[in-house]
Amino acid sequence: GESVGLHLPTLSVQEGDNSIINCAYSNSASDYFIWYKQESGKGPQFIIDIRSNMDKRQGQRVTVLLNKTVKHLSLQIAATQPGDSAVYFCAENIGYSTLTFGKGTMLLVSP
């Protein structure tokens, strides 16, 4: 029979393309959001954060957009490189430093 398992959403892009990873969050009271990158067998690595009083924040090659109306967060990676291949998680702060993580998206970058 067919095996049942969990599969991460996957985004496959070519090197040099721009990547957009999306995340829907659950709590309208969340006031702080973070994107993490996790490579296989490693802990999550902080990429960029944004507070709820902002709708856009830019870092080096990355931009986070926040739409509080529809509770949506996105991470844009410019000129994606093979080294960007990883699983990306959004996380929302629901009170005193506690984070709730999204399900994650696997980004695959082919040369």
Next chain:
Amino acid sequence: GAVVSQHPSRVICKSGTSVKIECRSLDFQATTMFWYRQFPKQSLMLMATSNEGSKATYEQGVEKDKFLINHASLTLSTLTVTSAHPEDSSFYICSAYTSGSTDTQYFGPGTRLTVL
């Protein structure tokens, strides 16, 4: 800055034994440390929140007698998996929280536990 280490990185043990995992903040003092568990291709699941000098707060469904947490100092928290069984095999990740400009958690590299 904001480096968090974990030790060991990998451990294999026999069923019934106890395993201790250490989490250290190397260059900052962490008022709060968190312990997560992650299964393959899944997200991080918060197990417990640990504040220095006080008892840990466990998430619903996490057995406090099974997963003992000690936060003895502002730079060290330990997680002990007692009487480990194969279903405890997982990737355990700690993080340390420091308030400040980012108010974010910094994660350790994780510990892969395999119980035979």
